Amino acid sequence: MKSKVRALAPALLASCLAGAASIAHAADTIKVGILHSLSGTMAISETTLKDTMLMLIEEQNKKGGLLGKKLEPVVVDPASNWPLFAEKARELLEKDKVAATFGCWTSVSRKSVLPVFEELNGLLFYPVQYEAEESSKNVFYTGAAPNQQAIPAVDYLMNEVGVKRWVLAGTDYVYPRTTNKLLEAYLKAKGVAAKDIMINYTPFGHSDWQSIVSDIKKFGSAGKKTAVVSTINGDANVPFYKELGNQGISAEDIPVVAFSVGEEELSGIDTKPLVGHLAAWNYFQSVDSEANEDFIKAWKKFIKNDKRVTNDPMEAHYIGFNMWVKAVEKAGTTDPAAVQEAIIGVAVPNLSGGYSAMMPNHHITKPVLIGEIQEDGQFETVWQTSGLVVGDAWSDFLPGSKDIISDWRRPLSCGNYNVKTGKCSGQNY
Amino acid sequence: MGASQFFWGRTTVAVLRFMLLGLLVVAPLSQASDNPTFDQGVELLKARSFNTKTDGVDKIAASGHPAAAQVLVYLLKSDLYFRESDQRLVYGQRDGRNYHISDALTSEDLGTVNKRELDKIKTNNRLRAHIRSTIATLNLTSPDAAVRLAGVSQLLDKPDPDAVDIVRRQLDQESDKTVAEAMRTVLALEDIKSEDKNTALGAIEQLSGSLLPAARNGLQRIADNSTDKDRKRAAAKALSAIQTKLQMNELAETLFFGLSLGSVLVLAAIGLAITFGVMGVINMAHGELIMLGAYTTYIVQLLMPNHIDLSLFVAIPAAFVVSGLVGIGIERGVIRFLYGRPLETLLATFGISLILQQLVRTGISAQNVAVENPSWMSGSLEINAVLSLTYNRLYIIVFALIVFAALLVILKKTALGLQVRAVSQNRPMARAMGVRSAWVDAMTFGLGSGIAGVAGVALSQLTNVGPNLGQAYIIDSFMVVVFGGVGNLWGTLVAGMSLGVVNKFLEPWAGAVLAKILVLVFIILFIQKRPRGLFPQKGRAAEG
Numbered sequence: 001m002k003s004k005v006r007a008l009a010p011a012l013l014a015s016c017l018a019g020a021a022s023i024a025h026a027a028d029t030i031k032v033g034i035l036h037s038l039s040g041t042m043a044i045s046e047t048t049l050k051d052t053m054l055m056l057i058e059e060q061n062k063k064g065g066l067l068g069k070k071l072e073p074v075v076v077d078p079a080s081n082w083p084l085f086a087e088k089a090r091e092l093l094e095k096d097k098v099a100a101t102f103g104c105w106t107s108v109s110r111k112s113v114l115p116v117f118e119e120l121n122g123l124l125f126y127p128v129q130y131e132a133e134e135s136s137k138n139v140f141y142t143g144a145a146p147n148q149q150a151i152p153a154v155d156y157l158m159n160e161v162g163v164k165r166w167v168l169a170g171t172d173y174v175y176p177r178t179t180n181k182l183l184e185a186y187l188k189a190k191g192v193a194a195k196d197i198m199i200n201y202t203p204f205g206h207s208d209w210q211s212i213v214s215d216i217k218k219f220g221s222a223g224k225k226t227a228v229v230s231t232i233n234g235d236a237n238v239p240f241y242k243e244l245g246n247q248g249i250s251a252e253d254i255p256v257v258a259f260s261v262g263e264e265e266l267s268g269i270d271t272k273p274l275v276g277h278l279a280a281w282n283y284f285q286s287v288d289s290e291a292n293e294d295f296i297k298a299w300k301k302f303i304k305n306d307k308r309v310t311n312d313p314m315e316a317h318y319i320g321f322n323m324w325v326k327a328v329e330k331a332g333t334t335d336p337a338a339v340q341e342a343i344i345g346v347a348v349p350n351l352s353g354g355y356s357a358m359m360p361n362h363h364i365t366k367p368v369l370i371g372e373i374q375e376d377g378q379f380e381t382v383w384q385t386s387g388l389v390v391g392d393a394w395s396d397f398l399p400g401s402k403d404i405i406s407d408w409r410r411p412l413s414c415g416n417y418n419v420k421t422g423k424c425s426g427q428n429y
Numbered sequence: 430m431g432a433s434q435f436f437w438g439r440t441t442v443a444v445l446r447f448m449l450l451g452l453l454v455v456a457p458l459s460q461a462s463d464n465p466t467f468d469q470g471v472e473l474l475k476a477r478s479f480n481t482k483t484d485g486v487d488k489i490a491a492s493g494h495p496a497a498a499q500v501l502v503y504l505l506k507s508d509l510y511f512r513e514s515d516q517r518l519v520y521g522q523r524d525g526r527n528y529h530i531s532d533a534l535t536s537e538d539l540g541t542v543n544k545r546e547l548d549k550i551k552t553n554n555r556l557r558a559h560i561r562s563t564i565a566t567l568n569l570t571s572p573d574a575a576v577r578l579a580g581v582s583q584l585l586d587k588p589d590p591d592a593v594d595i596v597r598r599q600l601d602q603e604s605d606k607t608v609a610e611a612m613r614t615v616l617a618l619e620d621i622k623s624e625d626k627n628t629a630l631g632a633i634e635q636l637s638g639s640l641l642p643a644a645r646n647g648l649q650r651i652a653d654n655s656t657d658k659d660r661k662r663a664a665a666k667a668l669s670a671i672q673t674k675l676q677m678n679e680l681a682e683t684l685f686f687g688l689s690l691g692s693v694l695v696l697a698a699i700g701l702a703i704t705f706g707v708m709g710v711i712n713m714a715h716g717e718l719i720m721l722g723a724y725t726t727y728i729v730q731l732l733m734p735n736h737i738d739l740s741l742f743v744a745i746p747a748a749f750v751v752s753g754l755v756g757i758g759i760e761r762g763v764i765r766f767l768y769g770r771p772l773e774t775l776l777a778t779f780g781i782s783l784i785l786q787q788l789v790r791t792g793i794s795a796q797n798v799a800v801e802n803p804s805w806m807s808g809s810l811e812i813n814a815v816l817s818l819t820y821n822r823l824y825i826i827v828f829a830l831i832v833f834a835a836l837l838v839i840l841k842k843t844a845l846g847l848q849v850r851a852v853s854q855n856r857p858m859a860r861a862m863g864v865r866s867a868w869v870d871a872m873t874f875g876l877g878s879g880i881a882g883v884a885g886v887a888l889s890q891l892t893n894v895g896p897n898l899g900q901a902y903i904i905d906s907f908m909v910v911v912f913g914g915v916g917n918l919w920g921t922l923v924a925g926m927s928l929g930v931v932n933k934f935l936e937p938w939a940g941a942v943l944a945k946i947l948v949l950v951f952i953i954l955f956i957q958k959r960p961r962g963l964f965p966q967k968g969r970a971a972e973g
Contacts, residue, residue, distance in 0.1 A: 039787065041897055043795045160479040161555045172942050202941040205901050207892040208693070210686040210822065211936045218815075221642035225555075235797070239892045242802070246809055246819040252558040269893070270801045276554055288545075372553065380507075382553045383479075 029072040030065075030334055032057055033092035035103025035113070035124075040080025044235075045313075046105050048264060049127060050075060052314045053102050055302040056321045066328055074098055082112045089113040093120040099334035100125065100324050102317055107131060107174050114139065123336050125324065127316035129259060129281075131178035132363075135393035135406035135415035137340065141363045142320035143313060144282050145391040150179050150229070151186060152368040153257045153280035156383050157227045158190065161255065164224035165196045167216050169232055169240075172201040176231035179259070183229060185397040196224070206236045209243040217247060220254045228256040237261055241273045251276030257370070263309035266377035274373045282352075282366040283315035284379040289353035309377070315351045322348040323358055344409060354388060361406035361415070363391025467492035471518055474504075474550050475511065482550075483559055490563050496534040498564070503533055505560045510547040512539075521547055569595050574605040581611040585618065585643040593619050614639060618647045621664075630663055637667035638674060640814040645671055678816040683933050689822035691929025692829035693891065695922055696884040697902040698909035699833060702921040703877035704756075706910055707840075707853045708870065710764055711771055713778040715906060716899025717785040718756060718878045722748035722885020723894045724789060727798045738803040741886060748882035755785075756878020760871050768870075782899065790896045797895035806890055825887050832883060833922055839876070840918065849873045853916070912952050914962030924963055928952075 034053045036046035057071045065071055074096045078085040085104065092098045093116065100123040104110045107130050117124050117138040129144040157163040168183055170176025180199055187197055198219050200212060220226035232240055237258065244256070257278040263285050266274070285296065292310075295318065300306050327343035328334050347357035356364045365388040371379030393415070394401040404425075406415045414424035466488050473485030486504070489497050503509040503520050510521045510530065519539060521528040528547060530539045552560075562583040569580045569592060584592055596612050603609040613635060620632035633651065636644045648671070651664040697719060704712045725748040730740045759781055767774045806824060809817040840846035848869045851859040860866050888898065909928060913920030928948060935944035959965070 039790070043790065044797065044895065047795050160553065200940070203945060205897070206941060207901065208686075208690050210689065210819075211683070211933055212941065214682060214686070215937070221645075223642065223646035235893050235895070235897070238797070242821075242891070243819070246807060246821060248809055248811075248817065252554050252561075255554050264796070267796065269797060270799045272801075278554075380551070382551050383477075 029070045030067070030328075031072050031074050031096055031098040033089075033096065033098035033101035033103065034073055034075045035078060035085065035088060035092065035101050036105065037080040037109075038075075038077040042080040042105055042109075045264065046080075048308075048311075049102075049105070049313055049317055051303055052299070052317050053321070055299065056318065058302070059298065060321075060325060066325055067332070067334070078109070082106075082108050085109045085112045086116050089116040089122070089124075090120070093117070093122045098122070099328075099336075100339070102127070102320065104128070105313075110139070121336050123324070123339060125317070125320035127313040127320060129312070131175045131182075132391075132393055132395060133178060133398070133401055135361050135363075135408075137362075137408055137413075137415060138336070139362060140320060140323070140343070140358065141391060141393075142316040142323075144366060144368075145363055145393065146179055146182050146395060147392040148282060148366050148368055148389045149259055149280050150183055152385055152389065153259070153278070153370060154183060154186065154229065156280075156370045157229075157255070157257060160383060161227065162225050163227040163255075164192075165219065165222065165226040166192065166198070167219060167226065167228040167254075168197065168199045169212070169216075169228055169230050170201055171204055171206070171231065171233040171236060173204070173233070176201065176233075179231050180229075182395050182397055185399075189397060202232070202236065204233060204236070206232075207239045209240045213240070213243045213247050213249070216244075216254065217249055220249075226254050228254060230256050230258040231260065232258065233260055237265065238269045241277065245273030251278075251372075261373075262311040262313075263377060263379070264311045266373065267307075267309050271373065271375060271377050275375055277373050278370055278382075279373065279379060280368060280370050281312040281379075282368060283312045283350070284369055284371050284381060285310045286371070286378045286380065287352045287369070289351065291349055291353065292351040295351055319348060319350050319356050319364065323356075323364075327358075340408070356388070359390055360409045361391070361393040362408060363393055365390050464492050464494045467494035467497060471500075474509075475516075479553055479556050482552075482556055486556070486560055486563065500533055501560050501564065504550060504552060505557055505564075507549070507552055509533060509550045511550065512542075513546050513548055519547070569599060574608055577603075577605070578608045578611060581608060581615055584615045585611070585641065614641060614644055618643060621647055621651055621660075626657070626659065629660055633660065633663045633667050637670050640671065640674060640678070642814070675815060678813070682816055683937070684930065685818055685822070687930030687933035688926060689826055689929070690933055691926035692826040693888070694905055694909050694929055695925035696825070696829045696832065696887050697881075698906040698913075698921050698925055699829075699836060699918070700877045700879075700881035700884060701906045702910050702913070702918055703836070703880065704874055705907070706916045706918075706921070707849060708873055708877075709771075709853075709915075710768075710874070711775045711778065712759075712764075712877075713775060713903065714759060714782040714785060714899075715878075715881055716901070716903035717782045718752045718881035718899070719885040719888060719902055720789065720894075720896070720899040721752050721755060721785070722882030723800070723889040723898055724793065724798070724885075725751045725882065726886045726889040727800050727894055730801060737801050738805060740801075741803060741806075741890075744886045745883055748886045749879040750882075752882025752885065753875040753879030756881075757871050757875040759878070760874035764874065765867065765870065782903075786896045786899070795896065797893045800889040800894050802890055821890055825891070828887055832880065833918070836876075836880065837918055845869075845872060845876075849876075908949070908952060911956065912962055914964035914966065916966045917962075917964040920962055920964035 034050050036050040037043050038047055038050060054073055057073045060066060061070050074092060076088040076092060078088045089101065092101055102125045104113060104124070104126050105128050110126055113124065114136055118136060122138055124139045125142055126139055127142050129149050130141070132145040166187055168180045170180055184197060184199065202212065216228060255278055257280055259280060261279050262281060296310055299310055300308060323343055323346050324339070326346045326348055327339045330346065331338040331342035343358050344360050345358065347355045350356040350366065352367055354367060356366055358364055368385045368389055369381050370383040371381050374380050393406040394404040396402045403418050403420045405417050405419055407417065408415065416425040418425065470485045470488030470492060473481050473488060476482055486501065489500060500509065508520055508522065510519050511517070512519050512530070518533040519530040520533045521530045524541060527541050527543055529541050530547070531537060532539060569577060571577050571580070581596065584596065593615060596615055600609065600612050600616065603612060617632040617635040620628050621636065623629045623632065633648065636648055645668070648664045648668050651660055652668055655661045655664065700718065701712065701715045704710050704715065726741070726744040729744040729747055730737060733740055733743065763777050763781065764774060767777060802821065806821045809819040810823065811817040840849060848859070848864050851864055852866050852869045856866055892898070909925045910921055912928065913924030932944050932948050935947055939947060
């Protein structure tokens, strides 16, 4: 019998090498899906996150893996194509049977994969700041909700800079529109008159900012301190700041606080026109803590490039990955249902020297930092919240969502519970 | 912002440096003395709130402590720290990973320490602006006109009665015209609040026609709040005079914006006007040829990091050669097999565009790269307080016109141009006359591609340089060429400029997104009516 098997083995190997190997593999590894665009427009931001995940998995494997098994990354490329995100997500869950997926950047890509993760009961860790108004059983939002980024930034400008007039400038898509609607409601609740708020939208990749900057300049010359709250998306920022500089508007005249400009974006541009302008994040590479120093060192070593920077979504993946690891250890299995239950309440160190915890609404606690852009493309923290801020899935400032809460613990187990009517909307998000 | 636009730009740095030097000289160094106001002020700097810190700065400035000015200057430069061990106020200079510190009051050398042992006193925009203005108002009597102007300009934004008195005394001796004008505005702004009616009316008269935002705001306050009818009427009249002037300036500004947007469109489209317009090749990789030009600028700047100001002059010919050669390669390698088959050409060149993009993405970086602006391209030319033309846009308008003129000369006055026109009008006849049509095709395509590369150099100064740069301009380029009339260079110029101007006039009331849509709808309708564009080609060539 034995010899027969031996005799058969080469034939078997030759005929179905790939199949056999993958079955053998699946038995002693835990697969982790990485769903980030490696080509197309979003590759600029998402490639870094793929590398971050590979580094985190490698480090975890060096520590002995998880539940005695090695972690195995499964990288797919959804190519900045939103429908392809859903297809690739299905592939990860059905074919590769990943235990958890880390991925997506734009809100539209997240919305595209959401039904897939809910249908197949997968786990998605989403690392980017977003507009909230969502809470899915299957998604863990490790990036900032508006109350962890936009609202504190506005508070800072209002209280510490004395801003009286507001320009809300954004790229024309869902994140800026929702955020600006929320900020407008918030500003009005704080007593800002409608004529002191200017809202402006521009197309993706807008590069001709002359008229808009000139309008901002006029808007800001009414004798009241003016600031720009920018939800302008990555690429369009450089020409915007250049135009501000060229038209003679300095950060001291009209400061711009941005929610999409981080170290990574700054590393590709001439930073001179941006110096002194602001950004609000939950992490800066310049944060002074032991954990951060180790993380930066490990990153530079892993990517083999001393010039690469770290940024906020990378920290979000760091936190999310460690939370998942801890939850799996706590549950003793990678079964999504068990992990969903175990992960709530899990707290892991973040990179700014504190601990972040997973809340029942699948959002996490984070500090909020306001930084000024420096010549070297780094941020100097000028202000930060005194404690951690809990991510709010449903904003308290929008009429449609202020009565809604999300709590995925039993017995409520609802992401969309209306406290007034006492009903769960039934939809999963 | 406000009146500080008087000295925005490059002079700011020079002015500041001068102020700092002046202060350092007047502040003799001495041991810390018993000065409770100063100590309170320093104590307030430890607060987290910037409002409290601002109070601290005011206390320090008012304390009369001999080291006060020096401490403020250190704070302005963000070089002021508390030493954690004894809360001593120190001045720190970065020295590698450590800091070299000295006592902020006595300048006593305290050695080198790790940054963990220091607490930085953080400043923000507003605090720095406050410190700057505190320092500036002390400089109204400075011998340097630029410094005086800075000081006066600060007063326009934040009037300070004591300083206004100094201005009143200084005005007679003021020799510099600009500074005197600013001083008169400051005084007028103070006088419109005067009890004396004649003084107030005189001041309103003085402010009438001034384009400074501070003047406008001051008048608006009188027009809104004054209880006296005469004053109210005078202010309203002055305001309407200002309004008329403002509108004129706004019109001029919008026109400039339109022309500059138009010149970008012309630059991006003019290479296509040759490859598509003259040769009839639908080149979807045109945008990527522009991108290659922009990347050439980046590489030129990498090679000559110390001569950024000159880099563009090297980059222009370099980009022409690089994109031109790639263009010739595309023509010889792919397009020449596909003449007369527009659909295949479209697909093939679209494929080439994807290949070029991915080559740059893997070869250089998926990230955008930093192309620096030469110093002569930054800043703006100030016509008056509300109208300023940015230098980079001015240069690009001029550059677009030069490129256009050069192309026109090549096509109309050179042998190559003659052959190009001959081949495009009647290929068999041109061949019969001994024109090597294959060679002419390659040269024409190379010329169009090279011009695209040159456009890339100009665009690198305005927008991001990344793998996706080309995609942003390909649609606009086709739009301009089709609108202008295929095969007509003048059409491209007129179409580009008019689309730019129309876009900019629509933008203020329709918004950037809608303006673009409106322009597209307009072009669709226009093409329905006149399928051959603004300047259709006439004669037999048009039929072929």
